[in-house]
Amino acid sequence: xxxxxxxxxxxxxxxxxLPEWLDEAQPDVVVLQEIKSVDEGFPREIFEExxxxxxxxxxKSFNGVAILSKLxxxxxxxxxxxxxxxxxxxxxxATVVGKTAIRICGLYLPNGNPVELxxxxxxxxxxxxxxxxxxMARMQKRAEDLLxxxxxxxxxxxxxxxxxxxxxxRPEAWHEDALHRPESRxxxxxxxxxxxxxxxxxxxxxxGHYSFWDYQAxxxxxxxxxxxxxxxxxxxxxxxLRDCQIDKEIRGREKPSDHVPVWxxxxx
DNA sequence: ATGGCCGGTGGAACCGGA
Numbered sequence: 001x002x003x004x005x006x007x008x009x010x011x012x013x014x015x016x017x018l019p020e021w022l023d024e025a026q027p028d029v030v031v032l033q034e035i036k037s038v039d040e041g042f043p044r045e046i047f048e049e050x051x052x053x054x055x056x057x058x059x060k061s062f063n064g065v066a067i068l069s070k071l072x073x074x075x076x077x078x079x080x081x082x083x084x085x086x087x088x089x090x091x092x093x094a095t096v097v098g099k100t101a102i103r104i105c106g107l108y109l110p111n112g113n114p115v116e117l118x119x120x121x122x123x124x125x126x127x128x129x130x131x132x133x134x135x136m137a138r139m140q141k142r143a144e145d146l147l148x149x150x151x152x153x154x155x156x157x158x159x160x161x162x163x164x165x166x167x168x169x170r171p172e173a174w175h176e177d178a179l180h181r182p183e184s185r186x187x188x189x190x191x192x193x194x195x196x197x198x199x200x201x202x203x204x205x206x207x208g209h210y211s212f213w214d215y216q217a218x219x220x221x222x223x224x225x226x227x228x229x230x231x232x233x234x235x236x237x238x239x240x241l242r243d244c245q246i247d248k249e250i251r252g253r254e255k256p257s258d259h260v261p262v263w264x265x266x267x268x
Numbered sequence: 269a270t271g272g273c274c275g276g277t278g279g280a281a282c283c284g285g286a
Contacts, residue, residue, distance in 0.1 A: 010275050061276055111286060215273035
């Protein structure tokens with residue numbers, strides 16, 4: 001089973017590029033981020049006519065996540081538990097049943113910039129960096145709950161985390177950035193410490209593999225990228241990992257997103 | 269060598285992104 005993640009940076013802007021990639025890549029399941037659309041505005045017919053079931057968790061203008069699946073999507077839930085006040089659409093879950101049932105979590109983790117710190121170095125309460133770290137703590141709790149239920153799962157999406165220096169062309173440029181600061185990386189490491197496997201790094205240790213290139217400053221032409229779109233696999237799912245790749249070439253096409261798809265092939 | 273964007277909203281600039 002081929003499962004992909006793709007931050008499309010607006011569904012309206014990607015009505016041509018996304019179906020074109022789907023037709024080529026033929027993923028069984030796709031989690032999308034930044035659909036930037038309310039549910040009623042999402043062009044589900046484009047995907048339904050290709051045999052996908054469609055579930056969306058959208059909002060006006062910003063954020064928004066979705067799942068496309070050729071297999072039925074069961075027990076769909078919207079939103080990351082842990083804060084009823086949080087109105088940002090960044091989390092969606094559904095169960096897909098192949099040889100075994102697997103819980104798919106699609107996520108758009110907050111960016112966290114600008115970083116605002118108090119005099120003692122803690123994030124300013126209510127600021128964007130504070131929101132990012134609190135959101136990651138909620139995600140940690142969700143992973144712990146799924147593990148305690150012994151539910152095989154994966155968490156895929158735009159993590160807005162550069163895990164290691166090897167995951168950036170210019171790591172020195174990101175030291176103070178919310179995507180790579182110590183607190184962000186520590187929170188990400190806490191997820192790994194639960195026993196989750198990061199699919200891409202389970203397959204290669206090589207540097208120079210990126211999933212995002214800024215639209216600005218000729219980043220794509222200079223291959224000035226960062227790797228921030230990830231798959232974390234629970235132990236049972238990690239045992240089924242056959243492959244994980246980044247569809248880099250998509251970034252050089254007509255009217256691309258600033259992210260490219262990343263996918264795993266699982267023996268499910 | 270240098271500087272350099274894009275999407276959504278709403279109907280001009282501005283916000284947000286990474």
